[in-house]
Amino acid sequence: MTSDGDQPLLRAEGLTKLYGTRVGCRDVSLDIHEGEVIAVVGESGSGKSTLLGLLSTQLGLTSGRILYRLRDGAVRDLMELGEAERRFLLRTDWGFVHQDARLGLRMNVSAGGNVGERLMAVGWRNYGDIRREASAWLEQVEIGLDRIDDRPDSFSGGMRQRLQIAKNMVTRPRLIFMDEPTGGLDVSVQARLLDLIREFVSGYGLAAVIVTHDLAVARLLSHRTIVMRHGTVVETGLTDQVLDDPQAPYTQLLVSSVLQG
Amino acid sequence: MIELEDVAKTFVMHLRGGTRLPVVRNVTFAVSPGECVVLGGPSGAGKSSILKMIFGNYRVDAGHIRIRGPQGIVDMAEAEARAILALRRTTIGYVSQFLRTIPRVATIDIVAAAACEDGIGNAAARERAAELLTRLNIPSRLWALPPATFSGGEQQRVNIARGFAAERPVLLLDEPTASLDAANRAVVVELIEARKRAGAAVLGIFHDGDVRELVASRTVDVTAFAAREEAA
Numbered sequence A: 001m002t003s004d005g006d007q008p009l010l011r012a013e014g015l016t017k018l019y020g021t022r023v024g025c026r027d028v029s030l031d032i033h034e035g036e037v038i039a040v041v042g043e044s045g046s047g048k049s050t051l052l053g054l055l056s057t058q059l060g061l062t063s064g065r066i067l068y069r070l071r072d073g074a075v076r077d078l079m080e081l082g083e084a085e086r087r088f089l090l091r092t093d094w095g096f097v098h099q100d101a102r103l104g105l106r107m108n109v110s111a112g113g114n115v116g117e118r119l120m121a122v123g124w125r126n127y128g129d130i131r132r133e134a135s136a137w138l139e140q141v142e143i144g145l146d147r148i149d150d151r152p153d154s155f156s157g158g159m160r161q162r163l164q165i166a167k168n169m170v171t172r173p174r175l176i177f178m179d180e181p182t183g184g185l186d187v188s189v190q191a192r193l194l195d196l197i198r199e200f201v202s203g204y205g206l207a208a209v210i211v212t213h214d215l216a217v218a219r220l221l222s223h224r225t226i227v228m229r230h231g232t233v234v235e236t237g238l239t240d241q242v243l244d245d246p247q248a249p250y251t252q253l254l255v256s257s258v259l260q261g
Numbered sequence B: 001m002i003e004l005e006d007v008a009k010t011f012v013m014h015l016r017g018g019t020r021l022p023v024v025r026n027v028t029f030a031v032s033p034g035e036c037v038v039l040g041g042p043s044g045a046g047k048s049s050i051l052k053m054i055f056g057n058y059r060v061d062a063g064h065i066r067i068r069g070p071q072g073i074v075d076m077a078e079a080e081a082r083a084i085l086a087l088r089r090t091t092i093g094y095v096s097q098f099l100r101t102i103p104r105v106a107t108i109d110i111v112a113a114a115a116c117e118d119g120i121g122n123a124a125a126r127e128r129a130a131e132l133l134t135r136l137n138i139p140s141r142l143w144a145l146p147p148a149t150f151s152g153g154e155q156q157r158v159n160i161a162r163g164f165a166a167e168r169p170v171l172l173l174d175e176p177t178a179s180l181d182a183a184n185r186a187v188v189v190e191l192i193e194a195r196k197r198a199g200a201a202v203l204g205i206f207h208d209g210d211v212r213e214l215v216a217s218r219t220v221d222v223t224a225f226a227a228r229e230e231a232a
Helices: A046-055 A083-092 A113-120 A125-141 A157-170 A187-203 A215-223 A238-243 A249-256 B045-053 B083-091 B107-116 B122-135 B153-165 B184-197 B208-216
Strands: A009-020 A022-032 A037-040 A061-068 A076-077 A094-097 A175-179 A207-212 A224-229 A232-238 B002-013 B019-031 B036-040 B062-069 B072-075 B092-095 B170-174 B200-203 B218-221
Touching: A009 A046, A022 A046, A022 A061, A022 A224, A022 A232, A037 A046, A037 A094, A037 A215, A046 A061, A046 A175, A046 A207, A076 B200, A083 A094, A083 A113, A094 A157, A113 A125, A113 A157, A113 A224, A113 B002, A157 A187, A187 A215, A207 A215, A215 A238, A224 A238, A224 A249, A232 A238, A232 A249, A232 B083, B002 B045, B019 B045, B019 B062, B019 B200, B019 B208, B036 B208, B045 B062, B045 B092, B045 B170, B062 B083, B072 B083, B092 B153, B107 B122, B107 B153, B122 B153, B122 B184, B153 B184, B170 B184, B184 B208
Parallel strands: A037 A207, A037 A224, A094 A175, A175 A207, B036 B200, B036 B218, B092 B170, B170 B200
Antiparallel strands: A009 A022, A009 A061, A061 A076, A224 A232, B002 B019, B002 B062, B062 B072
């Protein structure tokens, strides 16, 4: 964490997304500070993925604005960034881990190539350096170096998610967005991935926004939790406060619906 | 160090037609550095709820809970999430009955990570972790394993080691000795006494009378704060 602790990294104000008359997300405001992990929880259709799309500028806003503090300290309105600037941000300062690895990886390119691609996008040219850096990150996410030349379509679900993380981490992002990163994985594979994410966010002081329907994921990884329903925020606060002492009727329903293991 | 003033807590059960469950009201007391205040009263009186409000995982419905942190006094009833987290990193330690296990992390690393938050180096943190685990009779052959597979008593002792690893000025203890044998209870009593001597403000709930007798500087009877449902 840096000493700029009181300045948010990202500030979202009144984010609204309408699809015709249907509400994707209405009037959501939040601050994200460096090193802070925020979970967005809710059921299917709650608007949590829409919110993630808006924050990461992959969806256009109907209204509201998003301010982001760049590495040089300048605070910019993301909607006013040029396309080249926005793409640069997405490729360097931000990461995105999708539930469906096919959205985050090129399935017909080798694991090493997937990681190396992001380095090349920020100007790395030396093949040996790129391969060395890619190898180091594959090792960190526990992918054996004997798999570096294999394509991710030959990987298991858990490995693909770990490869997505390596690909994102290689440019040392400050903010990472994750959409149900453990969705669809076996429980044992989930545990390993969660542990890896936990180590990365704390070890590298990453800020993260994690969309999940799994309250255990929120509890394990996040500092703060935002509960969404029908496109609006119904409750927000410290994660253990939201989960141990839920105030909103909907949050109480979510918490009481968790099966006790 | 800890000061509660007219604190109240009521649970509203929206899934039960909005039933209101008043827990406590007018909770007023303070804990000074170097003393151990024990919360007394029968089960269900709200002892644990009071600790959870001080730690910040229950919201405070009314009143103030003031804690002296490195940046001055923080009122947990009004503090933002980030301020509460900062206070937990620097000032408040909390030992519950149960260890919330983290998959795959070795026992020694769980305890050392807590010690690390004190800003001591990695090596010193591991040393402190090893010392605590030894004192709490966790055999060293188990240290490299995650505690998920340990017995209930072993997990509880790992939890205690973690809770005492970071030497915080405020220490909240929620039945840390429940289901421990006499030898391990005695170790916990020694650990608490050491924290008191170091000037920590300790607030605890203890099931066993003998532990309570040994560590308590004084007792606050929680039944005095009983909240009754007012007639509708």
